[in-house]
Amino acid sequence: MDLWTYDTPDGPATLRLARVEDVPALIQLNKKCFPTMAEHNVVWNKGQLLNHIRLFPEGQIVVERGGVVLGACASLIVRLGTDDYRPHTYSGITDGGYFHSHDPEGDTLYGADVYVDPDARGLGAGHHLYEARRRLCKARNLRRIVAGGRIHGYAERAAEMTPAQYVRAVEMGDIKDLVLSFQLREGFIVRGLLRNYITDPNSKNHATFIEWTNPDYEPQDGSAQRKVRVAAVQYQVRKVASFEEFAAQIAYFVETAAEYRADFVVFPEFTSMQLLSMD
Incomplete structure (x- = not known):
């Protein structure tokens, strides 16, 4: 065929x-x-x-x-x-x-x-x-x-x-x-x-x-449940001198979560508040 x-x-x-x-x-x-x-x-x-x-x-x-x-x-x-x-x-x-x-x-x-x-x-x-x-x-x-x-x-x-x-x-x-x-x-x-x-x-x-x-998969039992791995970050807000320093801190946690094969990375709600500390 x-x-x-x-x-x-x-x-x-x-x-x-x-x-x-x-x-x-x-x-x-x-x-x-x-x-x-x-x-x-x-x-x-x-x-x-x-x-x-x-x-x-x-x-x-x-x-x-x-x-x-x-x-x-x-x-x-x-x-x-x-x-x-x-x-x-x-x-x-x-x-x-x-x-x-x-x-x-x-x-x-x-x-x-x-x-x-x-x-x-x-x-x-x-x-x-x-x-x-x-x-x-x-x-x-x-x-x-x-x-x-x-x-x-x-x-x-x-x-x-x-x-x-x-x-x-x-x-x-x-x-x-x-x-x-x-x-x-x-x-x-x-x-x-x-x-x-x-x-x-x-x-x-x-x-x-x-x-x-498969993006087109349709569960036959009516359930689409599957296990995922979520990495919850315990983040310490600290003073940063630049946006690049802030981005480097975020990247560290994302890359660490990736090493553990996490599907999602969750940061605290006000993580970006530390940007206000820039001079």
Whole structure:
């Protein structure tokens, strides 16, 4: 089943659902995209890919151009229970990569993998695969998309910063990460860090817990309740010499709340009164 076609400099590319006959090409492409993980045998095998197509064909999508598969994504539906951001491992959430954990009645689309031929990067395949997931999420009226995202460049900086510091630097634009920077551009938000998530030397086995929320989601039980994290600031009003000094104080609390993944930051009602102290 073809989903849509888009233009590339080398001809039109088509998104479609994966087929059984794609499996050999997908195995080779997965190894090409993740050579260091292939050394640890953390890549797809025939049994896993066949199971994906059997259990959830809608979630297995490829990009093809001229009969050649340029990229693919693998997804399943899950329910994480009462804790939307509970820690988990890749093997645990995907049942060792076989997707027996796929729950058709779940509320969350889990992004298990996206991979694009290194020789075809920059041609839009990754964006279209992410867009296909977003459309699937909306079509199934799922609440969100989540995934454990690789922090591809962390190993090179592990001696100088923690995983959390690295992720924060990427979020602020100080560091460009092949994977995370792309995911942020695609509208995902980092909700936390997953430690010992998967054997991945480039990420030192860490991953980000990323989330995209479906703006069109309609709760079937009539309830739109969800947990949020609110940071309430106990703010000491003090004399400031300039607006820049005031802004720096506010920024400190906002950035601290961001490190704790707060959804909202609440300041006292008269916080801005200290601006009256400026000479």
